[in-house]
Amino acid sequence: MGEVHPALILLAGGLLLFALPTGPRRVVSVLLPVFGFLNLLAIPEGAMWQITWGGYEMVALRVDKLSLLFGYSFHLAAFIGAIYALHLKDRLQIGTGLIYAGSGVGAVFAGDLIALFVFWELLAITSVFLVWARGGERALRSGMRYLAMQIASGLLLLIGAVCCYLKTGSLSFDHIGLGATYHYLLLFAFGIKCAFPLLHNWLIDAYPESTPAGTVFLSAFTTKTAVYALARGFAGEEVLIYIGAVMTIFPIFYAAIENDMRRVLSYSMINQIGFMTVGIGLGGALGINGAVSHAFNDVIFKGLLFMSMGAILFRTGSIKASELGGLYKSMPWTCACCIVGASSISAIPLFSGFISKSMVIQGAADSGAVVLWLVLLFASAGVLHHAGIKIPFFAFFSHDAKIRCREAPLNMRVAMTISAVLCVVIGSYPPLLYDLLPHPVDYVPYTTTHVVLQLQLVFFAVLAFVVLMLTGNYPPELPCVNLDVDWVYRRALPAAVRGVVRTGGPIVDGFFAGGKALVQKLIAAIREQHNTEGLFGRAWLSQSNVLIAIIFLAIYLIYFF
Amino acid sequence: MNDSPKKNEAVRRLVLGFVACCVSLLLLDLIVHRHLSFAEGLLPVEGWFGFYAVYGFVSPYALIVIGSIPLRKLIMRSEEYYDG
Amino acid sequence: MKHQSIPRVVGKLFMPLILLFALYVQFHGDFGPGGGFQAGVIFAAGVVLYALIFGLDAAKRIVRPRVIEILFAVGVLLYAGTGLVSLFVGRNFLDYTALDPDHPAHGQHLGIFLVELGVGVTVAAVMIAIFFAFAGRRRLR
Amino acid sequence: MIDAHLPILLIVAPLVSAPLCVLLRQKTLVWAFAFVVCLASLGMASLLLVRVLQDGVISYALGGWIAPWGIEYRVDVVNAFVLLLVAIIAAALVVFALPSAADEIAAEQHYLFYAAYLLCFAGLMGIAITGDAFNVFVFLEISSLSSYALIALGRDRRALIASYQYLIMGTLGATFIVIGIGLMYMMTGTLNMADLSERLPAMFETRTAMVAFAFLSVGLAIKAAMFPLHAWLPNAYCYAPSVVTAFLAATATKVSIYAFLRFTFTVWGAEFVFERLNFDALLIPLSLVGIYAASLSAIYQTDVKRLLAYSSVAQIGYMMLGIGFVSVTGLTGGMVHLFNHAMMKAALFLAVGCVVLRVGSSKLADWKGMGRRMPITMAAFVLAGLSLIGVPLTVGFVSKWYLILAALEKGWWPIALLALLSSLLAVVYVWRVVEVAYFQRMDEPAPVKEAPWPMQVSMWVLTGATLYFGLQTDLTVRVAQRAAMGLLGVTP
Structure with missing residues (x-):
């Protein structure tokens, strides 16, 4: 001890x-x-x-x-x-x-x-x-x-x-x-x-x-x-591979149309955890190493992205893509740090995401899972779009929203700079992280092939964005709320209950009226019986107490008999 | 984006430079000897010229096209949706 | 009832007898029927009778509430103290033989006597206190 | 030498001190005296537990009369544990009482308060220590009568009514108990518990045995405030002075549960109660219904004291649930919860007492902004409240763990689930207080004013205990485990 x-x-x-x-x-x-x-x-x-x-x-x-x-x-x-x-x-x-x-x-x-x-x-x-x-x-x-x-x-x-x-x-x-x-x-x-x-x-x-x-x-x-x-x-459990694959895919669709920047980042977080989950599901030295090293990096670069968005929220009071833009003039330092973070999450060579995410993708290739590999590659390109481009672009560039504010406070800039430096250092010198990993690493991220291919992937993904922007086909950022699973319990369930209570033809009307009354009665009854005037919540009369005790005794006697 | 002619010019140059980068990266494919990710040639497509470039281009494009039209219709609601 | 002479005279006459009887029951307790509890109640009954006839204030002048409190406490202490004495001699609690180690029977006798006395005092005090409390309540209204 | 007399001294000391308090009369003097006595009792109770753990059962014959004939005090792990619990609470609360009682009780009644407090204390210790069935009844009456007086000391006029109601129910309970004991005596001719346990098995086939147990268990259920016989409790807790509420909540019901355990397991034996009478099939559903009904009632209360009182009824349900499992784990859970709940409920009621001292009310509506006005007190309230919910690192979790373990051990999934879900109700009622105290602004801001330090000290000692025993479970769980084994007659 x-x-x-x-x-x-x-x-x-x-x-x-x-x-x-x-x-x-x-x-x-x-x-x-x-x-x-x-x-x-x-x-x-x-x-x-x-x-x-x-x-x-x-x-x-x-x-x-x-x-x-x-x-x-x-x-x-x-x-x-x-x-x-x-x-x-x-x-x-x-x-x-x-x-x-x-x-x-x-x-x-x-x-x-x-x-x-x-x-x-x-x-x-x-x-x-x-x-x-x-x-x-x-x-x-x-x-x-x-x-x-x-x-x-x-x-x-x-x-x-x-x-x-x-x-x-x-x-x-x-x-x-x-x-x-x-x-x-x-x-x-x-x-x-x-x-x-x-x-x-x-x-x-x-x-x-x-x-x-x-x-x-x-x-x-x-x-x-x-x-x-x-x-x-659960290292090496196959089911995690499927779960993780789904996690890498579905959030990027949401992130694509989401307006709240921090919500975009939250979706992107699920996407990144998806990569980790896939790595864990693949198991083996490469999979686990990839998963945990990506977790390590994600803490830094996702933190960095959240910090830069937080700084914007702190200074401008808004975090919606539809209301922001052109902030690079007011907050150049924050902008630079954000771009480093975006580059890391997009796995651009020399940034930290590159050396960890590629381990997971290589792990998928090694296990021979073709579809999985394609899915992960697709998700990588997707991440690039929403976290790598959308976040910095709509916040700092895009059309000028005419917001003029001060640069983030010094302490925020220091924190962001530390993270940004770490992203670059880890990305440029992988052994720093690799030596800490649970399994010995024989994976080499910086091969010519890998760097070139990754760059191709990244640049052409950006190109797709540029093309869409220039042709005016990129959908505008709209103020909105997007339905997600929470719709089930925030809307559908209450609505269903209401619907069940409300609808019903003439025949079942009575039944539903009864059902409605029952549900209402149940809730009302709980409240009524338990509040300070209710049966359970109020003070009972002495004689009823005594009566209950005697009834209780009788129940015991009958039961034991 | 069309704030001023000067800025417009800058954007145009940036885009051009970027496209040039893309093209040169694509051309690198011809020079570099590529190691395939998959052993035993499970996915021969991977070795084709410009596979990554095409895949990289198509993925987000598809994403946005799918995301922008059907998905927006399906799940996008006004900001006050839950408040009502 | 202060102005009715028959109860006043008869009451005055009975008072000493009641109290004496209480003491008889108290001290006869270890030989025959009787004991501290009954004695205490009889004793208290005497005081209650007095209060009924001559009024609560008169009774309170004779048996002052503070005295009742003290008696109540003393009675309990007497009871428990008797038990504690045996502890100091190295016997178990309430082992009356300790009171007179040479003659165990004497010790037992003395022990029961003291304990009963304690009970009697406490019961009498508590009974009077309860009566005072209830009798006094009506006056407040 | 004094060692041998520990069991009796533990009872006699507070018993004799009560009349001495009446004689002393002077307020500070009486308090100091009561404080010394409580501390001494705590020391003796600790010593007793240590000795029992070392040497096994201690038997003490009153008046030198040997066991089956005379009255015997019999201390094993089970009651040494309960004795220590009561002594800890009494000692902690007497410190709290100094400012709190001064505020809530009329000055001329102070010495009576301490006298009744010590008497109640002596009575509770007596129930726990004695090995004689009738003696249980005697001490039960001592503690009950003094607690009626204690409740009636409350400033609110309704305290009298609450006390009266408690008196009726308490007397009814005591009567049932004495009827039960009388029937047992009639059957066997003995009142000594150990002796009874040897002689009763011969009577198991008779109806009388069944009736005796029914009376006994209903009587004890009333005293323990088991649902649905709990109705006296919320009023009694609500209108009594804060110290009294805390004391009764932490000890009186616990001691009754102890008596229930003693009669059920030692005197009658698990075989009779649970195999012949199938008592568990009655006890478990009742406890679950009690947990839910009382928790729901707690949610809708508008007075914090009442809210906590209903929560007490719910928590008693958990203890009974543990007993109903009739396994070492279940009983351990029940016993541990008995101890733990005493700690946390006392801490909660003391926090309420602090607020009452400064605000003069335990109404929830008057608690607005309390998080700012009395931050230290509210911090203690929140910590103890977390314990009530069963959050890890607090004692509440330890109890829940054993109860759930016991349920799953038997393969009773639904019960484990129900017990777990019920803690969500606890979340709700604790949250209600927290929300008012922290999230609702006061109408007019008031300066920070905490309660005097003696109250703070005793509140934090108990709050600290809920955290300490949540981590260091050696004392509580080990002892409870041994106690449970002793009750079930399992050798470790």
Whole structure:
């Protein structure tokens, strides 16, 4: 127990931030991730912090290369996020932000399912405050929907863990695989947090509602923790390949027509996680390496993109493509950083996305899956369009929206610059990242063939965009809301209930009237019976109490008889 | 985009330069000896001249065409959709 | 009833007898029927009778509420104290033989006597307190 | 030497101190005295648990009369655990009482408050420690009578009515219990629990045994406020002084559940109750209905004290559910929840007490902007509330874990699911308070004013306990496990 648990530094420090006045809080918030990182460097590999929890031996700290990589990544993200949030006077965001980061760190170092569950729930609870920090009814409701999904994921994980314990007598979190029913529970639990198709909506719903700094934190931890959990538990499960492939495809269509820039980025996030999921599903050294290294890079470049969009939101108060444009004059630095981020996500050679995404695609080729390979290539081109072109183009260039504002605050620029430099450094010198990967790497990204082909892909994708723009065929950005899975529970279900209640011919009318009355009555009854005047909620008369007791006794007697 | 003639000129030059880059990249295909991603020639198309270029061009084009017409009709709603 | 002479005279006459009887029941308790509880109630009945005839204030002058409180506490302490004494001698709680280790029977006798006395005092005090409380309530209105 | 007398000293100390409080009378003096007594009791209770864990069952014969004839105090892991719990709560709350009681109780009644408090404490400890069935009834009456008095001390006039209602229900419960005990005595001629457990099996075939158990279990269910016999509880908790509410919520119902466990498992035996009478088939649905009905009621309350009171009824459902599983895991869950719930509910009621001190009301409508006005108090409320929901890292999670484990162990999926879903209701009612306190603005801003430090200290000690025992489960779970094994007669 000699080691300090890495999560502890961020968790305790995050709590401390609530108590500090503004000046020291700013200093401490930036130093915390640094301390955490230094501590991480000193920790040896192996299982530590064995805590007896009830009758079990819990392993709260298990360190190996896989968890270390995510640990580094999370500390980096926390550090950059803290700098990005330096200008804030609000202690809620930075405090919960770092606690949230600590929960993520805790989750990736958790050696058993219970410790994982604990941090899993902590992630959900702390992150929702980042959504609520935006304030207002919209953020509140969106946060509640978000929390409900996250809690559901936690409950599934809990039940899965209990079943696992009952079946195997062990709670240790290693390769799980698919087989028994509870394996699927765990897969679903991870899948919700990982934004699997149809379970993804919380991400699209909540992330764009958060504050500028909040989204930067949000983008780094929750989904990447889930990617870690999948890589640990379900490496090489074939079903993940299909799920991942779908994840790479469907968001790019949404992103293409979405107007809210941060929502575009959220879709693009699902798309990127799709690549990781495919990598995990492929398994093997190349697949896993590709998945986790892409996760590492995604934390940086997606954070960078969110930061640049956050800076725009911070300065202009709008984040809609239809209202922005021409900002490169006002915010040149932000613009430059954004382009670096866009280049990274588009996997342009010399940028970080190139060296990780290509591993996944090569992994698909090695496994001989032709269709999958074509799909991933298509998705790559799609990403390029929405994240690589659409984001910088409509925000900074396009037609001039005549918005004149100041450049982003210094701390934001510093944070963005750090990320941008990292994108370029990692992209130009891959061993930096490759040496940290869980499996030894023999993949070489920079071959002439690969560079040329990737450049061709990228440039011609841009060319398609240019052609569409010049010919005037590019559809205009419109203010809109796009229907997604949330339509089911925000519109369809309520409408269906209303419809069922309303419709019906003369014959079934009575039936439906009855049904309507029944539903209404049920809700009214619950309220009526349980409020302060209701049967259950009000104070009962003494004689009725006595009567109930006697009836109860009679029931017992009859039952026992 | 048609703010001023001067800017228009700049855009025109940029586009031209870009197209030149594209063409030269395409021509590189003739010079560079390409290693196929797939072993055993599972996907011979991959080795054809300009495969990546064409694929790169068509994908987003298709994406936008599909996205702009049917998808917009299908799922796009006014911003107040959920507020009502 | 203050102005009715028959109850006043008879009441005055009975008072000492009632209290004496209470004491009889109290001290006879370890030989025959009786004991602290009954004695306490009888004793309290005497006071209640007095209050009924001469009024609550008069009764409160004789048995002051503060005294009742103290008696209530003392009674319990007497009971528990008897038990505690045995602890100090190294016996178990309420082991009355400890009171007179040489003659166990004496010890038991003494123990029961003291305990019953404690019970009697407490019961009497509580009964009077309850009566006072209820009798006093009406006056407030 | 004093070691051997620990069991009796634990009871006699508060019992004797109660009249001494009446004699002392002076407010501060009485408090200091009560404080010392509670601390001493806490020390003794801890020592007792340690000794029981080391040496096994401790038996103490009152008056030197040997067990089946005289009254026996019998301490095993189960009741040593409960004794410690009650002592912890009593000691923590007596600190809280100093400013809180001064505010909520008329000055001339203070010494009576502490006397009744100590008496109630002694009664609860007595129920837990005794090995004699009739003695349980005696101590039950001591604790009940003093708690009627404590509730009636509330400033609100409705406190009297609430106390009266509790008196009726409590007396009914006690009567049922004494009838049950009387029937048992009639059948076997003994009142000693250990002796009863040996003699009762011969009577299992008779109707009398069944009737006796029915009376006993209904009586205890009333005292434990098990749904639907809970109706006295919300009023009693709502109108009593804050300290009293916290004390009763944390101890009285818990001790009744302990008595239920003792009679069910030690005296009657699991075989009779659950195999012959199939009591679990009644207990489990009732607990589930109770959990849902009471949680829903809690959601619609407009007074925080009442809200928490209904939540207590729901939580008692979880304990009963654990008992209903009749397995080591289930009982462990029930026992752990008994301990944990006492901690968190006491912490919650103390937070309410702090607010009541400053605002004078526990009405939800008056809690607007409380997050700004009393940030420290509300932080404690939120933490304890999270525990109530069963969030990981808090004690609430530990209990839920064992209950769900127990349900799945038996293969009862739906019950595990229902228990899990019910915590969403807890989310809702805790959220209601949080929303008002943090998200609704006050009509006119008021300065930050926290409660005096003794209240803060005792509130945070208990809140800290809910977090500490959520991580360090050695004490609670290990002891509860041993207790459960003891109750089921399983050797580890």
